Amino acid sequence: MTPLIEVENIGKTYGSVIALSDVSTVVNAGEVTCVLGDNGAGKSTLIKVLAGVHQHDRGSFRVEGEEIRFSSPRDALDHGIATVYQDLAVVPLMSVWRNFFLGSEPTTKFGFLDRRKGREITRKALSDMGIDLRDVEQPVGTLSGGERQCVAIARAVHFGAKVLILDEPTAALGVKQAGVVLKYVAQARDRGLGVVLITHNPHHAYPVADRFLLLKRGRALGSYEKSEIGIGELTKQMAGGAELEALEHELRGVQA
Amino acid sequence: MTPLIEVENIGKTYGSVIALSDVSTVVNAGEVTCVLGDNGAGKSTLIKVLAGVHQHDRGSFRVEGEEIRFSSPRDALDHGIATVYQDLAVVPLMSVWRNFFLGSEPTTKFGFLDRRKGREITRKALSDMGIDLRDVEQPVGTLSGGERQCVAIARAVHFGAKVLILDEPTAALGVKQAGVVLKYVAQARDRGLGVVLITHNPHHAYPVADRFLLLKRGRALGSYEKSEIGIGELTKQMAGGAELEALEHELRGVQA
């Protein structure tokens, strides 16, 4: 079976800043690939290439075995790659349901927006995630950070076709909401989608992921199958090995 | 000893939205008060009142025993309350060091900006947090989410006087950086500061906090001393009790 997405030795520079170099990984159908790493490690850059926001400078990028270079996010969407960005990609002044359907608006048979349908689906999708909004007509900008996150996730889940990419989806979420998101990730995987998940929380990453890609300062630090690594080792690797132990020790020291 | 901050039955509405009502808590010197709750529970609203961004509509708010109502964030700062906002409160187009010192610029004896000093202190404060920036002259807008968070935290820590308020400071941070922030929180507490910490991660909250304030839909759900509650119970309370168990069960079910 060809992987849904396969990148090999991919590289990306912003002007003179090398944000990503020589990174390889695969995303298989029915599997979760988890990208981990420090702040500024290049995680968002990687998924922006996958999502068609930026284009890679070096290396190869294949979708279903076919060498590709997306010209726009629309292009990626049309190839079945849906993305939730870290900065959420919502339009603050627009209402919740209009944001939900942005770019994929439902229309009636006369070509007009089907507003009733739009509102209902949005309300349903959000309440499935445990978010009950007062009003899906309110501007997204007036939602709390976590609520906004949920809108973006609900949108990607609803429209996601083959690959679902999530950039730190649980960062701003409460315990319950985070749990719901993870459940969605697991559900999507079980429906046969390929999922790319970025997170800083090993407790969120470990239960759902099948493969871990560790980045550091733009380079791959390692790539592990779930069978190869335990949560303890993963956490240690995420924090850059030995450094964390010193820190934990110190934190405990201060507490005492 | 009078508490540094004391709020009693405080309430705040945005237009016809009641974001906060009847919430009481204290912040003592040398203690960490942790505010927990779902998305949209009113946590940010509470600390915005404490920080002088908004004003409360009802209830009483005392700083060092004195009834107060801040007219502006400057006012709060002058009372020794430094805040890191969830939306970071940085100016994207300005350079890192100018952001770091914004509102409290260092000047030479002629009244001009002391740019060398500004740059050096900024670089030092950030590298103390484990962030080594290429250039403190680069615009904050070009930093990664986590790097930006670190700038905001470093600033508040550097200028924080009596009370340090942090709204989800670890949300966007890597494991290592989160550890550093928690260390800072513990250090600040040990130096005798009062700290208000908002987080969704019980693993971050439990080690450092002395008191937990649980909010739900704008109301206090409970307030606990650390001695009164364990991390398991806390996590359960944060997720709204029974609901979580069902969810966890399901997540595991899906995984299997």
Added chain:
Amino acid sequence: MTVTATAPPAADERLGKPRALDQLVKRPEIGAMLGALLVFLFFSVVTEQFLSVGGAATWLDDASMLGIMAVAVALLMIGGEFDLSAGVMTASTALVTALLATRLGLNVWLSLLVSLAFALAVGALNGWLVMRTGLPSFIVTLGSFLALQGLNLGVTRLVTGSVQVSGMRETAGYESAGFLFASTFQIGGTSFFVSIIWWVLFTVVASVVLLRTRFGNWIFAVGGAAQNARSVGVPVVRSKILLFMTTAFAAWLVGSINILRYASVQANQGIGEEFKYIIAAVIGGCLLTGGFGSAVGAAIGALIFGMARQGIVYAGWNSDWFQLFLGVMLLAAVLVNNVLRRRAERVRR
């Protein structure tokens, strides 16, 4: 299997009880409407002729031409861009039509078609330049503003030796084209210009497009956060270019109405008008930063403008102070509008 235990409750305990008035002011145009009502009442009371049918015909006429442009400019502003060349474009299109019809002897209808093509081309060029260079549209369209202004004068003088083109009345097809663009209709014995109907029509179409179509949704999105809109798959470049072309189309419409109605056009017509369009749109609730606004609001903004301009004349106030009255009146209207909108926004949340 649903995870959430709480179904969305019919009444949310976090909502204070909304007052009746607040419910009324949920629409974004309501502020401008009240502003318009104030101006209307004021001049109805202060002057005699303002409220008469003849009076209404006068200020509606004035408002209509401004209104067509204001609505188009409002769409563009919601889409996050400016078009400073919109004013001179009304003259350019009229000049093209007039020169073709009077000098080359083309049929008026054909001339109108050519000038429409010209307008759309300029609009597309504006949009393409803005998107291609990434420069603010304020600057790019300022360039086309100056260029068109120069062309208008230069070409007119080159061809006619004077600064105006006249003599449309003798051209072929003038009557029939004039009927469509510049005729009058009777209400209560008073003639109203057909431009008023164009205005209403244009506003309705723009409003429907904005609120009821995918393209309308995209206009809000590209104005509110173009980068984010792009990442969810909205064709940003195409949408913005279409908006510039819409403005150009409106300028063509106004230019055609003008040339057919006055049968002559002056080369420096339309200069300075572009700001009035923007002002009317802003009075009607458009944000200068894009992403928010309404077509109906812009039309009402133009109405306020028209009523104030003509009302001052009806009131017989010394016209030396004209601009002072206008300034004070606009500011008052915007302030009322603003207070109301804030209130509305509070409710909407």
Added chain:
Amino acid sequence: MTVTATAPPAADERLGKPRALDQLVKRPEIGAMLGALLVFLFFSVVTEQFLSVGGAATWLDDASMLGIMAVAVALLMIGGEFDLSAGVMTASTALVTALLATRLGLNVWLSLLVSLAFALAVGALNGWLVMRTGLPSFIVTLGSFLALQGLNLGVTRLVTGSVQVSGMRETAGYESAGFLFASTFQIGGTSFFVSIIWWVLFTVVASVVLLRTRFGNWIFAVGGAAQNARSVGVPVVRSKILLFMTTAFAAWLVGSINILRYASVQANQGIGEEFKYIIAAVIGGCLLTGGFGSAVGAAIGALIFGMARQGIVYAGWNSDWFQLFLGVMLLAAVLVNNVLRRRAERVRR
């Protein structure tokens, strides 16, 4: 005890090696500078007199008056606001000075003081209204633009019966005030107007304030993200009001130079100029959305303007096409500027 193991490394492996040219273009003004150089070279080659001392005196003079305003407006724009009343303010201040001196017989110095107070008051009022109402400054200052325009005309006609005030040459203190504001100095046998010195001085002061003082830091902050700046303790309201007052001060300076140099002032002076100030600032690198720009850049933007305007006259091109040349030239300058700035931004990251 430090937690981090890695000290900031001298060379960061994540940085590609910067090219020499890229290093050169780090300053934001460099784009405008190149634009200015292009325009300069162009007219030096195309015309004879442009490069002469007399020629330089002419275009520097033209640039200086625009430049003083452009720099002030640039500060305001960096602070995130517009002032559309800046143009008419130059006429209002001149009118106040002239009316006081010629009609009430006040000493010129005293008249200048009064008009300065008037200017600062209007500036403060603009700023206060903007901050108080939360309306966009575009709209508020549009109101004051219209109001001042009306006042200029109305008061002038009321007092003098005509649309201009003249007769300054006979007033007390004209000589000494004229020396400060409107005298000339000799370089190579050619007289240069002292306004050029004022322009340079104003630019230098503005630049130092912007880059080297706390207030300058605040200007960037309130323009880039006012709400965020407020949360970290920047006095947003005070800063913005001060910026409006700075613009008003500059308008007073230009108005005073005008009235003392031309000894008369026309009521409709300055109308339309406000956009040229904004254009010059944008050419100089200011963002329309605030938070980014440079004072020196704005001064250079004014220089481009001055050179282009006078250069076209030197070239003897048909003035019918004047605006066309100007439009093309401005667009070209901005495009060059833009390409360079992008390059610079890539480096800066």
Added chain:
Amino acid sequence: GPTGTNTQNTGGNNSSQASGDLKVSVITHGTAGDAFWSVVKVGAEDAGKQLGVGVTYNSDGDPGAQAKLIDNAVSQKVGGIVVSMANPDALKTSVENAVKAGIPVITINSGSAKSAEFGAMAHVGQEETIAGEEAGEKLKAAGKTKLLCVIHEAGNSGLNQRCDGARSGFGGAVENLQVDISNPTDIEARIRAKLQSDASVDGVLALNPQVAVNAASAIKGASSKAQVATFDLNADVVSAIKAGEVLFAVDQQQYQQGYLPVVMLKLFKDNANTLGGGKPVLTGPGFVDKTNVDKVAEYAKNGKR
């Protein structure tokens, strides 16, 4: 005649193409696109073409900018300057500097009172005030009792002077109305509104042919009994005069205000001739009405009247 030295349509604006070495700079206060000044420009350029003189025409309504244009011409060391002085005070220094630099200056249109004082060689044209005055007198003679004077550019001193002149010439009640030349709908609507609210107005004096046409249709719209008179001509005004919709058009024959100074400068350079003996050379006003409109119509079409 000596035509054809320059066949270029845009006129002798490019000095390098002129056969003679005399360069004349015409600097007026008319705004670009103003109908009146357009004719002046055509006059000056025609003279340049015919006499082989390099003529450049520039204009700016702002006195300060106009002064800078004079400075510019002085630094170009042109052979002669023609300038209209709507605001003599503001131009004083610049004109005197030009004279000091040995450049002959001729003033046109307005500023005749200060012309000699500033050292100008001659003045061609007639004060706007006087033109307005005669228009006022003619309207009064036509039996009008209340006049509306339409200013299409607020603060333009030339236009204001015409209305002031009309006021003194008319004797009776004259009211000013301000409109905006860039918006014809607004012009028509405001005139209509004025006529609707004041039925006693029986004469409208427009200062621009386009305004005159708008005024005529406004009168129809308001079913008023007023009649229009105007400054300057275009094809529409000509046919309106024929149709009796426009009473008369003031014709300052401003073509000569552009043409004559170039001739005078040429003659001065070639033979040191002067004209007018220190007194202004008057070019108008003439009047175009039903009696002579047919004669003038053709020239109006070419932009020469």
